[in-house]
Amino acid sequence: MSLNNLKRLLACAAGVLATLPGLALAAGGEKNALNMPVGVTDVGRSIFDLHMIILWICVAIGALVFGVMFYSIIYHRKSRGVKPAQFHESTKVEIAWTVVPFLILITMAVPATSTLLDIYDFDDAEMDVLVTGYQWKWKYEYLAEEGENVAFFSNLSTPQSEIYNTDDKNDNYLLEVDEPLVIPVDTKVRFLVTANDVIHSWWVPELAVKKDAIPGFINETWTRANEIGTYRGQCAELCGKDHGFMPIVVEVVSKEDYAAWLGEKQEQAAKVKELMAQTFTLDELMERGKAVYARNCLACHGARGEGGVGTAIAGSAIATGDIGGHLNIGINGVPGTAMQAFGGQLNDVDLAAVITYQRNAFGNNMGDLVQPIDVFNYKQG
Amino acid sequence: MGDHHHGPAKGLSRWLFTTNHKDIGTMYLWFSFAMFLLGGTFAMIIRAELFQPGMQLVEPAFFNQMTTLHGLVMVFGAIMPSFVGLANWLIPMMIGAPDMALPRLNNWSFWILPPAFLLLASTLFMEGGAPAAGWTFYAPLSTTYAAPSVTIFIFCIHILGLSSIMGSINIIATVMNMRAPGMSYMKMPLFVWTWLITAFLLVAVMPVLAGAVTMMLMDVHFGTSFFSAAGGGDPVLFQHIFWFFGHPEVYIIILPAFGVVSQIIPAFSRKPLFGYDSMVYATAAIAFLSFIVWAHHMYTVGMPVAGELFFMYATMLIAVPTGVKVFNWVTTMFRGSLSFEAPMLFAVAFIILFTIGGFSGLMLAIAPADFQYHDTYFVVAHFHYVLVPGAIFGIFASAYFWLPKWTGHMYDETLAKTHFWLSFIGMNLAFFPMHFLGLAGMPRRIPDYALQFADFNMVSSIGAFMFGVSQLLFLFIVVKCVRGGEKATAKPWDGAEGLEWTVPSPAPYHTFSTPPEVK
Numbered sequence: 067m068s069l070n071n072l073k074r075l076l077a078c079a080a081g082v083l084a085t086l087p088g089l090a091l092a093a094g095g096e097k098n099a100l101n102m103p104v105g106v107t108d109v110g111r112s113i114f115d116l117h118m119i120i121l122w123i124c125v126a127i128g129a130l131v132f133g134v135m136f137y138s139i140i141y142h143r144k145s146r147g148v149k150p151a152q153f154h155e156s157t158k159v160e161i162a163w164t165v166v167p168f169l170i171l172i173t174m175a176v177p178a179t180s181t182l183l184d185i186y187d188f189d190d191a192e193m194d195v196l197v198t199g200y201q202w203k204w205k206y207e208y209l210a211e212e213g214e215n216v217a218f219f220s221n222l223s224t225p226q227s228e229i230y231n232t233d234d235k236n237d238n239y240l241l242e243v244d245e246p247l248v249i250p251v252d253t254k255v256r257f258l259v260t261a262n263d264v265i266h267s268w269w270v271p272e273l274a275v276k277k278d279a280i281p282g283f284i285n286e287t288w289t290r291a292n293e294i295g296t297y298r299g300q301c302a303e304l305c306g307k308d309h310g311f312m313p314i315v316v317e318v319v320s321k322e323d324y325a326a327w328l329g330e331k332q333e334q335a336a337k338v339k340e341l342m343a344q345t346f347t348l349d350e351l352m353e354r355g356k357a358v359y360a361r362n363c364l365a366c367h368g369a370r371g372e373g374g375v376g377t378a379i380a381g382s383a384i385a386t387g388d389i390g391g392h393l394n395i396g397i398n399g400v401p402g403t404a405m406q407a408f409g410g411q412l413n414d415v416d417l418a419a420v421i422t423y424q425r426n427a428f429g430n431n432m433g434d435l436v437q438p439i440d441v442f443n444y445k446q447g
Numbered sequence: 448m449g450d451h452h453h454g455p456a457k458g459l460s461r462w463l464f465t466t467n468h469k470d471i472g473t474m475y476l477w478f479s480f481a482m483f484l485l486g487g488t489f490a491m492i493i494r495a496e497l498f499q500p501g502m503q504l505v506e507p508a509f510f511n512q513m514t515t516l517h518g519l520v521m522v523f524g525a526i527m528p529s530f531v532g533l534a535n536w537l538i539p540m541m542i543g544a545p546d547m548a549l550p551r552l553n554n555w556s557f558w559i560l561p562p563a564f565l566l567l568a569s570t571l572f573m574e575g576g577a578p579a580a581g582w583t584f585y586a587p588l589s590t591t592y593a594a595p596s597v598t599i600f601i602f603c604i605h606i607l608g609l610s611s612i613m614g615s616i617n618i619i620a621t622v623m624n625m626r627a628p629g630m631s632y633m634k635m636p637l638f639v640w641t642w643l644i645t646a647f648l649l650v651a652v653m654p655v656l657a658g659a660v661t662m663m664l665m666d667v668h669f670g671t672s673f674f675s676a677a678g679g680g681d682p683v684l685f686q687h688i689f690w691f692f693g694h695p696e697v698y699i700i701i702l703p704a705f706g707v708v709s710q711i712i713p714a715f716s717r718k719p720l721f722g723y724d725s726m727v728y729a730t731a732a733i734a735f736l737s738f739i740v741w742a743h744h745m746y747t748v749g750m751p752v753a754g755e756l757f758f759m760y761a762t763m764l765i766a767v768p769t770g771v772k773v774f775n776w777v778t779t780m781f782r783g784s785l786s787f788e789a790p791m792l793f794a795v796a797f798i799i800l801f802t803i804g805g806f807s808g809l810m811l812a813i814a815p816a817d818f819q820y821h822d823t824y825f826v827v828a829h830f831h832y833v834l835v836p837g838a839i840f841g842i843f844a845s846a847y848f849w850l851p852k853w854t855g856h857m858y859d860e861t862l863a864k865t866h867f868w869l870s871f872i873g874m875n876l877a878f879f880p881m882h883f884l885g886l887a888g889m890p891r892r893i894p895d896y897a898l899q900f901a902d903f904n905m906v907s908s909i910g911a912f913m914f915g916v917s918q919l920l921f922l923f924i925v926v927k928c929v930r931g932g933e934k935a936t937a938k939p940w941d942g943a944e945g946l947e948w949t950v951p952s953p954a955p956y957h958t959f960s961t962p963p964e965v966k
């Protein structure tokens with residue numbers, strides 16, 4: 067252990083001692099926080115209050131029980147020459163210590179029940195977002211009543227170099243994404259939570275939301291943030307290798323900013339739709355494909371198509387073979403391997419572009435190209 | 448003890464073919480200790496990777512294999528077999544029986560364990576690695592998305608289940624049929640009582656686990672869809688079945704420890720247990736309640752609100768009989784004449800730390816609050832507080848308490864106290880900061896974490912290393928005690944009670960061939 071670590075350790079031990087009395091004051095996201103964040107929702111506040119009530123009741127009971135125990139440990143020692151009393155069995159005492167805890171439990175159950183009923187009140191949601199867990203990223207879909215549906219993936223954006231300790235870690239290490247979820251402040255947002263592969267769990271402590279994302283089923287939950295800000299969370303249910311690397315970032319913005327953001331997103335979505343109907347030249351597809359490849363495929367297939375986790379694309383029999391086979395792998399993936407089905411993740415334009423790119427980059431020079439309509443037709447079967 | 452009795456056979460065949468409850472008990476205890484070291488090694492790897500943020504030692508996939516194997520080996524390999532070992536050694540002596548009721552079955556239930564764990568450990572070297580879906584192995588991560596080793600894993604679970612069921616049937620048969628004349632149920636030592644109830648729990652829930660893994664096997668290899676929505680099944684069904692086994696399982700692990708503590712506290716307080724009857728009823732109540740609270744592990748799966756309320760209320764109720772137990776122990780100590788030899792130190796630490804684990808359990812029972820606690824380090828802190836100073840300190844306490852009877856020698860008290868204090872400090876350093884980590888938002892089962900969690904993780908790792916290394920001292924103490932030491936009298940503890948203290952130390956190979964008279 068380096069001297070630096072030792073210093074941090076001592077500072078931390080001192081910190082614990084200094085902050086213990088202020089247990090209730092610590093907030094989330096802070097370094098060495100000791101307690102649950104209060105959060106920015108009414109539900110979060112009542113969960114926090116509930117948590118503190120139970121904590122203090124437990125502390126009080128503990129003080130009593132351990133008090134009696136330590137009294138005995140100190141004063142009723144054989145080494146002090148104490149003669150043991152021989153009393154035992156007392157129905158009255160037994161009844162008392164059954165009934166009193168029972169009553170205490172009832173005083174806990176009452177606020178717990180009312181908070182739970184609040185959490186389960188899904189009525190009057192002002193907007194819906196479909197949240198889908200994938201190995202190992204989240205997809206958000208805004209289910210709008212009018213205009214284009216807006217949908218995008220949210221991936222961890224912390225570079226590998228920070229994770230593998232070649233670069234310094236930034237403040238939001240492992241809690242940052244390429245594209246956060248954006249929701250308006252003071253609005254009841256309902257989340258429909260599901261998963262594409264295994265079970266995940268969507269958790270943002272400061273929004274007091276945690277709901278399992280279960281493949282094939284849709285769970286409901288909701289939040290209503292009272293404060294503008296950026297709130298971070300993580301997948302809470304073990305979902306495989308990169309379970310620790312699929313964070314959640316939620317930007318809560320003013321209603322105006324939200325409307326502007328959504329409008330822009332819908333415009334982009336409409337543009338993609340238009341593009342789907344178009345025919346592209348090889349150069350156009352190559353340019354777009356290069357960008358899509360860098361974002362979605364490079365991590366496994368390598369910057370020069372040399373492979374890595376994935377097989378090599380340069381000279382690959384599939385990328386230099388029949389277009390149908392190449393489309394099949396791009397759209398449906400290879401079940402049971404790291405090669406996922408990108409058919410549901412990329413739009414038809416991007417898929418067409420990246421497959422064209424793979425067929426013509428890295429010395430593959432097939433000269434053929436795939437149009438969005440080909441992808442569309444292939445998906446239709 | 449007549450001369451016509453056979454002593455132990457010589458060499459390896461003594462251990463392979465033995466039907467003697469003491470030999471089998473010894474083998475269980477050594478085996479569980481070996482598994483404790485193995486599971487502990489996995490824990491050390493986990494804590495070493497978590498010592499600092501960033502990935503340093505292992506890859507995420509291997510990290511998941513470590514958390515999974517750590518849990519499986521500790522629960523099924525270390526804790527459960529060690530209590531079966533204690534039961535083998537002690538139950539016949541405590542009830543005045545010559546041996547277990549079904550000695551050949553007894554041999555089998557032990558000897559199928561080592562191959563099962565050898566198989567499980569061998570999955571580490573399989574392609575795709577060992578099981579990595581956590582000791583709770585939720586589908587479909589453990590089925591459709593699992594490495595090929597899942598099949599071996601299922602086979603191991605079946606063997607372990609078989610072993611546990613055979614062991615339990617044996618204990619039930621022994622306790623019901625072989626008590627010495629006059630040893631009525633309400634005169635049995637509490638360790639025997641808690642084990643009897645535990646054995647019933649085991650017989651009830653191990654087949655449920657076997658059912659769960661069999662359905663997994665069908666899903667993986669025979670095209671069924673019990674746990675896949677695409678084929679009309681439901682992944683959440685797996686969790687219901689698993690926890691219907693899993694919740695009673697946590698009481699299976701802790702009830703025998705309640706039993707030993709209920710005998711050790713009076714012995715070193717030199718005062719009778721305050722309420723024997725209520726301890727028996729409280730144990731039975733906990734066992735009953737353990738069957739109707741399973742879904743408190745699943746508050747976030749999207750149950751209807753009525754379900755949440757039912758499981759919340761039922762879970763909170765468990766605090767009542769558990770409280771009765773704690774109050775009884777403390778009242779037993781009150782105005783006793785206490786001394787603090789190693790068994791008592793571990794027993795007192797058991798009460799304090801188990802109670803802390805009970806408090807966090809009560810907090811976790813509160814469904815709305817659990818939405819924040821669930822699947823965080825708060826849960827990890829909670830169950831390590833009930834399992835380490837609970838089950839494992841219970842086992843240490845038993846070992847020190849009965850070692851003189853088993854070996855005929857006193858253990859080294861100074862070393863044993865050192866072992867206690869190192870374990871006590873190490874364990875609290877390792878697990879107390881996890882409460883803070885969980886509340887501040889660190890999910891469990893992650894190989895790397897955000898920077899604000901760094902300091903507490905480092906403290907926790909240091910504590911874990913300290914706890915881990917201290918267990919080698921325990922090994923040394925036991926070996927030293929087996930090999931020699933001050934001769935132990937038949938009853939080395941002046942406050943101890945029970946039939947096992949009426950036979951010489953070390954206990955002869957055969958005891959109570961003629962049943963004692965219990966008044």
Ligand SMILES: [Cu+2]
Nearest residue numbers: 266267301305
């Ligand atoms: Cu996940």
